[in-house]
Amino acid sequence: MPNQRKEGERFMWLGLWLAVLGLGVGILVGLNIPLVLPHAYAKYMSVAALAAMDSVFGGIRAAMEDHFNNDIFVTGFFSNALLAAGLAFIGERLGIDLYLAAIVAFGVRLFQNLAIIRRHLLKK
Amino acid sequence: MNKSIYVSVTMVAIILGLMIALQFRTASSIDRGVPYGREQELTVEKRQLDRDMEQLREEVADLSAKLEEAGKGYSEATDAFNSELLKIKLYAGLTAVEGPGVEVILDNLPENTRPGVNPYLSPIKDDDLLKVINDLRGAGAEAIAVNNQRILATSEVRLAGNHINVNLTKLTAPYKVTAIGNATTLKSSLEIKGGLVEYLSDLGIVVKVEAKDNILIPAFTGVLRFDYAKPTQRG
Numbered sequence: 490m491p492n493q494r495k496e497g498e499r500f501m502w503l504g505l506w507l508a509v510l511g512l513g514v515g516i517l518v519g520l521n522i523p524l525v526l527p528h529a530y531a532k533y534m535s536v537a538a539l540a541a542m543d544s545v546f547g548g549i550r551a552a553m554e555d556h557f558n559n560d561i562f563v564t565g566f567f568s569n570a571l572l573a574a575g576l577a578f579i580g581e582r583l584g585i586d587l588y589l590a591a592i593v594a595f596g597v598r599l600f601q602n603l604a605i606i607r608r609h610l611l612k613k
Numbered sequence: 614m615n616k617s618i619y620v621s622v623t624m625v626a627i628i629l630g631l632m633i634a635l636q637f638r639t640a641s642s643i644d645r646g647v648p649y650g651r652e653q654e655l656t657v658e659k660r661q662l663d664r665d666m667e668q669l670r671e672e673v674a675d676l677s678a679k680l681e682e683a684g685k686g687y688s689e690a691t692d693a694f695n696s697e698l699l700k701i702k703l704y705a706g707l708t709a710v711e712g713p714g715v716e717v718i719l720d721n722l723p724e725n726t727r728p729g730v731n732p733y734l735s736p737i738k739d740d741d742l743l744k745v746i747n748d749l750r751g752a753g754a755e756a757i758a759v760n761n762q763r764i765l766a767t768s769e770v771r772l773a774g775n776h777i778n779v780n781l782t783k784l785t786a787p788y789k790v791t792a793i794g795n796a797t798t799l800k801s802s803l804e805i806k807g808g809l810v811e812y813l814s815d816l817g818i819v820v821k822v823e824a825k826d827n828i829l830i831p832a833f834t835g836v837l838r839f840d841y842a843k844p845t846q847r848g
Contacts, residue, residue, distance in 0.1 A: 507619050508626040515630020519638070526639045534639065538632040545629055548622070559618045566625050570632075 504552065508545070532581070533574040536588045536595075540573035541566055543595040546602040553609040569595070706765045706833050710756050714828040715799040717745055718821040719813065720787035737786055737818055739772040745790050746770065748809050752802035754792035756830045760784045761791075763833040780835050796824035 526534055544566040551557040573591040580587025702708045721736055746764060749757055757764040762779040764770075769778065776783040792799055803822050804810050810820045 504619060504622045507623045511623040511626025512630040515627040515632075516634040517630075518627075519631040519634025524635070526635055528639070531636070531639045534632065534636050538629070538636050541625075541629045541632055545625065548625075557618070559621050563621045563625065566628075 505549070508549075532588060533577045536577045536591045537570040537574040539592060539595045539599075540569040543599045543602070544569045546599055546606065550602045550605050550609075553606060706756065706763050709830065709832045710793060711827055711829045712755075712793040713796045713826055714754070714756075714791060714793035714824075715749075715796055715803070716823045716825055716828065717749075717790040717792075717803065718787055718819075718823075719745070719790070720819045720821075722817050722819060736816065737777070737788065739770050739777050741813055741816070741818065742777060742788060742790070743770050744809055744812075745803070748802055749790070749792040749794070749799055752794065752799045754794040754799060756793045758791050758830045760789055761831050763831060765833050765837075767837070780833070791828050791830055793828055793830055796826075800824050 544562070547565065548557065548562045551562070573588070573595065576591045577588035580590075699708070703710065719737055719741065742759065746757055746759070759770070759779050762768070762782050762784065764779070768780050771778045773783065776785055777788070778784070800822055802808070810822060813820045
């Protein structure tokens with residue numbers, strides 16, 4: 490059992506490094522491609538980015554708690570991002586700042602996930 | 614299975630990085646550009662300006678219609694003035710005119726058939742010319758000229774040495790008096806029995822009267838001066 494756990498942790502760290510590497514590559518590419526989003530879409534993009542970040546931290550937390558599921562992670566990532574952006578869009582059409590709801594919800598979850606990750610790291 | 618986890622994690626990380634970087638750039642370009650909300654402000658302003666422009670356009674159309682009306686009135690007035698001016702010029706003899714009339718040629722007898730007369734002294738006197746002009750006027754001539762010198766209200770016919778001065782221009786024989794009017798009336802008033810033609814022939818002047826369908830009488834070309842006479846409302 491401890492052996493298996495160790496094995497799982499090894500996989501987890503490899504995944505983490507891969508994630509950091511991917512993040513760096515993504516940021517590099519994003520900073521260098523000659524594409525600027527129209528200002529009108531900036532709001533949606535920001536909310537979507539927040540939701541995606543929440544998903545990623547949720548994934549890290551799940552990995553630490555050893556019940557990481559790849560399908561849940563990937564579908565959660567995209568659906569959260571799209572839902573957040575869609576919420577912002579609908580809010581814009583309805584005249585309500587619905588994106589605030591997304592920001593609050595994902596922000597709270599982000600901090601919760603971060604706290605749990607911190608605890609897991611400290612407990613070791 | 615592990616492999617697919619890595620692949621998905623990497624892809625998700627790349628996408629997240631892309632999103633963050635793009636968002637970062639967009640946000641910083643917004644800071645440099647127009648702040649959000651300014652757009653709405655400008656939209657409202659634009660709508661207001663559009664309305665204003667619409668109103669001003671209507672005003673322009675209205676005013677140009679008025680201007681056109683005024684211009685029409687003005688051009689009508691100008692036309693009236695011009696036609697009046699033309700009429701007055703015609704009356705005063707400041708325009709060339711043409712029409713039916715008579716041509717009277719007065720000449721001295723040839724020298725060899727003029728015995729005992731000084732050949733250098735013209736026997737045609739200013740009186741004779743004045744008589745002709747007077748007779749033509751009496752017969753209703755509307756325009757008269759002597760050797761293409763238009764006879765105006767102020768024209769003089771004066772003997773000056775061997776010449777006759779008309780409009781301060783020296784004229785010599787033969788004198789051609791042209792008059793526009795009813796040709797038959799003019800002709801008959803001159804050729805009436807005991808009339809001017811007979812009288813002048815007796816004086817030894819060759820007189821030839823000819824009715825013409827179209828006579829051109831030039832305009833007065835001199836300078837009219839009215840230094841002393843001023844228009845007045847009295848009388």
